[in-house]
Structure formats: structure tokens, C-alpha cells
Amino acid sequence: MEPTIFSIMDEEKAGRQAIGAIGYRQDNGSSHDTLLHDFEFLILVVHHGLEERTVRIEHCLSGDVHYQLVHVDCIDIEDWVIAGDNRELVKSFLHGEIIWDIAGELAAFRSHINQFEDRIREKRKLKEFAKFLKMYSEAKKLTAAQELLDAYYSVLQALKHFARLELIEQGILPESRVWEQVRSLNSVVYKLFDELTDNSETLEQRIQLVLLACEFSLTSKMESCCSLLLRILGSRKEAWSIQELMKLSELAHMKDELPLVLRRLVYRGLAKESAKTQKESKGEHRELRYWV
Missing domain, CATH: 1.20.120.330 (Nucleotidyltransferases  domain 2)
Known part of the structure; x- marks a missing residue:
């Protein structure tokens, strides 16, 4: 990483919530990553407790060097690893060079992700x-x-x-x-x-x-x-509705696929279903609930 890229990052530039920054350079001779476009460098500024939980991108110039500055939160990085999303940003985070770190927090967080606990x-x-x-x-x-x-x-x-x-x-x-x-x-x-x-x-x-x-x-x-989902289904005496399961933070990463997985578990006999009568203004209906 060039000295000019090292020198541009400090707490004032990154923001007080930043724990550090990682620089990622496109390898010479390889095709450009989609994330880098025609930029040679990407600088990933990692924050803890960002108020705005969206990726913020800046296009910057330092001397003759064009680079992208991307601000992300630790929680978002962990969520991407769990969900398999934003793979290019995750790759930059895992394989880039730590160019600025506060008290080793960024190195410790990257080690936590790399250990895949x-x-x-x-x-x-x-x-x-x-x-x-x-x-x-x-x-x-x-x-x-x-x-x-x-x-x-x-x-x-x-x-x-x-x-x-x-x-x-x-x-x-x-x-x-x-x-x-x-x-x-x-x-x-x-x-x-x-x-x-x-x-x-x-x-x-x-x-x-x-x-x-x-x-x-x-x-x-x-x-x-499906051990996580099966453990949740067996975590209480009362059976779960699909709405209750979809509200759980532990299952937020696979909410879209949850109905399909649940039905497959029932079909294979790994989970059970029961019907609970619900009263409405137009009569009654029976709601399916799931348990193990």
C-alpha cells in the first residue's frame, strides 16, 4: 500500500465510531472486481455502532491515486458472512491490509470472523x-x-x-x-x-x-x-406459528426461505405440525403451528 494511502486515514477522516481501516488493492494483471470498477484501491473503514446502518461509499483522490472509501459497521460484516451476501466486500475485509487500527480492535474483529466460530x-x-x-x-x-x-x-x-x-x-x-x-x-x-x-x-x-x-x-x-431451527422449535412447550418464527433475530438471515424449510422438515418427520383454532369476525380458521 502506498504511503499516500496510509497517510489519508485518521480518526477525523474516518469518524469517531471507526475502529480502523483496511486497504485492498486490485492484483496486477487480474480482471477488476465489480466493487473496484476502475479504481486501483478500496479502503474499507470499519465502524462499531454506526447510527446509519447502510454502506456509505465515497469516491476520492489522493495525489494521482483514485480510490473508493467504503464505510461499514461490524454488525453488517458479520451479517454478510452469515447470509453469504456482499462477497466482494467480505473478501476485501478478509484479505486486505490493515492500514489503521485503534488498540488492535480491527485485527481482533477480523480474527473473530476468520475463525468462523x-x-x-x-x-x-x-x-x-x-x-x-x-x-x-x-x-x-x-x-x-x-x-x-x-x-x-x-x-x-x-x-x-x-x-x-x-x-x-x-x-x-x-x-x-x-x-x-x-x-x-x-x-x-x-x-x-x-x-x-x-x-x-x-x-x-x-x-x-x-x-x-x-x-x-x-x-x-x-x-x-437445520439444528438451529430445530433447537428453536423445541425451546418451549407451545408450538410456534410461522409469524413468530419469522420475527426471531436468530432466523432473520433466512426469513425468505423459512416457509420452504419448515414444510420440508415436516415432510421428512423432523418437525411436527398442529392446528390451533383462531376466531375471526368472519368465523374461525385453523392456524398451523410447528414443534418438535
């Missing part, structure tokens, strides 16, 4: 399983409708989530180049990727083969991947 890992595992299930279900529906190109795309996305699950099970934090990460593991999912993309059989046959393997993996991994 159990609480973060369990939430990320549930999220990737939910996405895996969603894309598998979509691919199966499209295949049945003979929309094979769309089915191919969906099953390829399902395999990417499957690949991230395999990395998580190995204690590895999935990053943006997931196929490079799983290639060295000699994993099942990489073999399925080869079957899907490089095989002499017809497109439909390749899709059907991978869907069959995905169905088996979803079934075998369901209980361990």
Missing part, C-alpha cells in the same frame, strides 16, 4: 442449506416443465450452495471463488459439477442425475444443517 458457522450452514433446497426445488419444477436451460441454471446454483455447505462442514469460510475452494477437497459436489458441465449425455439426463444426487444430499444433511 460455531455461532456464525451454524447460521451460515442453515442459510446455505435453505438456498440449496430452494434452488433444487426450482430446478426440479423447471425440469418437469421441460424448461431445461432454466433448469440447468437453477441446478448449477443449487450445486454452488451445496459446495458452500461442504466447505462449512470442513470449517472453511466460503468465499467468492467457491469452485476453486472445493476443487482441492476431492469433494462429491465437484464431481457432480463435472457431471453437469462436462458429460456426453443429454442435458436433461445430466440434470436428472444431479437432481437425484441433490435429493439424497438434502435428505442426509437436513437434520444437521
Whole structure:
């Protein structure tokens, strides 16, 4: 990192809530990351307790150097790791150079994320399983409708989530180049990727083969991947409504996929459902509730 980039960051520039800053440089000869565009540098200013919980971006010039200044909160970084979002910002955070740090707080926080500790890992595992299930279900529906190109795309996305699950099970934090990460593991999912993309059989046959393997993996991994949700379902005597579950902060990262996962757990007998009568002005209806 150039001295000019080191020197521009201080508490006045970053803000009093900042715990430090990370500089990330585009590698020479590689294609530009989407986040960097045509900037050579990205400076990630990490805050603790930002009042405005949105990413703030500034385009700046220091001497002849054009760079992007991005302000983020610690909580947002952890949320992105759990949900698998904003992968380029997470990559910059994990692999950039710490250029400014207050009392080692930023280094300690990055070490916490890099260790991929159990609480973060369990939430990320549930999220990737939910996405895996969603894309598998979509691919199966499209295949049945003979929309094979769309089915191919969906099953390829399902395999990417499957690949991230395999990395998580190995204690590895999935990053943006997931196929490079799983290639060295000699994993099942990489073999399925080869079957899907490089095989002499017809497109439909390749899709059907991978869907069959995905169905088996979803079934075998369901209980361990959904341990957080199953533990919540069993945490009280009263059964849970879907509305109650969707309001829980522990499940906020997979709220969109929660109904699908719940129904799959019931179908596989890992969770149970019961009906509770609700009175309304137009009569009565029975609300489904879930428990283990």
C-alpha cells in the first residue's frame, strides 16, 4: 500500500465510531472486481455502532491515486458472512491490509470472523442449506416443465450452495471463488459439477442425475444443517406459528426461505405440525403451528 494511502486515514477522516481501516488493492494483471470498477484501491473503514446502518461509499483522490472509501459497521460484516451476501466486500475485509487500527480492535474483529466460530458457522450452514433446497426445488419444477436451460441454471446454483455447505462442514469460510475452494477437497459436489458441465449425455439426463444426487444430499444433511431451527422449535412447550418464527433475530438471515424449510422438515418427520383454532369476525380458521 502506498504511503499516500496510509497517510489519508485518521480518526477525523474516518469518524469517531471507526475502529480502523483496511486497504485492498486490485492484483496486477487480474480482471477488476465489480466493487473496484476502475479504481486501483478500496479502503474499507470499519465502524462499531454506526447510527446509519447502510454502506456509505465515497469516491476520492489522493495525489494521482483514485480510490473508493467504503464505510461499514461490524454488525453488517458479520451479517454478510452469515447470509453469504456482499462477497466482494467480505473478501476485501478478509484479505486486505490493515492500514489503521485503534488498540488492535480491527485485527481482533477480523480474527473473530476468520475463525468462523460455531455461532456464525451454524447460521451460515442453515442459510446455505435453505438456498440449496430452494434452488433444487426450482430446478426440479423447471425440469418437469421441460424448461431445461432454466433448469440447468437453477441446478448449477443449487450445486454452488451445496459446495458452500461442504466447505462449512470442513470449517472453511466460503468465499467468492467457491469452485476453486472445493476443487482441492476431492469433494462429491465437484464431481457432480463435472457431471453437469462436462458429460456426453443429454442435458436433461445430466440434470436428472444431479437432481437425484441433490435429493439424497438434502435428505442426509437436513437434520444437521437445520439444528438451529430445530433447537428453536423445541425451546418451549407451545408450538410456534410461522409469524413468530419469522420475527426471531436468530432466523432473520433466512426469513425468505423459512416457509420452504419448515414444510420440508415436516415432510421428512423432523418437525411436527398442529392446528390451533383462531376466531375471526368472519368465523374461525385453523392456524398451523410447528414443534418438535
